[in-house]
Amino acid sequence: MNRNSQNGEQECTELLQTLIRNACVNNGAVDSGDEIRSADVLENFLEGPGLELETYDAAPGRRSLVARIEGSDPTAPTLLLMGHTDVVPVNPEHWSRDPFGGELVDGEVWGRGAVDMLNITTSMAVAFKRLARSGFTPRGTLVYLAVADEEANGSYGAEYLMAHEREAVMADYVITESGGIPLPSPNGLKLPVIVGEKGLFGVRIKVGGTAGHGS
Numbered sequence: 001m002n003r004n005s006q007n008g009e010q011e012c013t014e015l016l017q018t019l020i021r022n023a024c025v026n027n028g029a030v031d032s033g034d035e036i037r038s039a040d041v042l043e044n045f046l047e048g049p050g051l052e053l054e055t056y057d058a059a060p061g062r063r064s065l066v067a068r069i070e071g072s073d074p075t076a077p078t079l080l081l082m083g084h085t086d087v088v089p090v091n092p093e094h095w096s097r098d099p100f101g102g103e104l105v106d107g108e109v110w111g112r113g114a115v116d117m118l119n120i121t122t123s124m125a126v127a128f129k130r131l132a133r134s135g136f137t138p139r140g141t142l143v144y145l146a147v148a149d150e151e152a153n154g155s156y157g158a159e160y161l162m163a164h165e166r167e168a169v170m171a172d173y174v175i176t177e178s179g180g181i182p183l184p185s186p187n188g189l190k191l192p193v194i195v196g197e198k199g200l201f202g203v204r205i206k207v208g209g210t211a212g213h214g215s
């Protein structure tokens, strides 16, 4: 076993490449996203001793996956590690590489979702599996959620789960994307803590220029 496989880097890289190649592009339509493909990959990856798995379909193809490591103390606070599996659309002609190729170039994985947020969805899954396999029993229950439909308005992901599967996803604390990004300040680096995200407000706008993140 080399260093990379010991520290999970190889495992993270391969899982990230697979999720990028699944191209779970969410354009807001119910029949887009098709996150079931990445939920299935994560289910196969996590399946095994030390954890419980459940999947929830908000609509055909719009699958979210929940894994739990039961805590020893039911009164202890619970922690949710949450990553989304969908990505925003791409304009491939503006990409220097295949946005869904998941190529590994000079130690970096390329593709839509590589930094938002399949990297985190992946590394959380790898850490969660390692904890489960090691026989780790937290005091408070530890939950992993690979959620669908984050990039549109969450109707087929978080909103659905909160409305229909609240017990499965409720937690005292959540770690997810955003927050923790170092911001320089006169008193040194600050780390933001996000307490809420995001609302929906529909407008129609037309802009010209170079496409960036969030399209």
Ligand SMILES: [Zn+2]
Pocket: 084, 116, 117, 150, 177
């Ligand atoms: Zn994101």
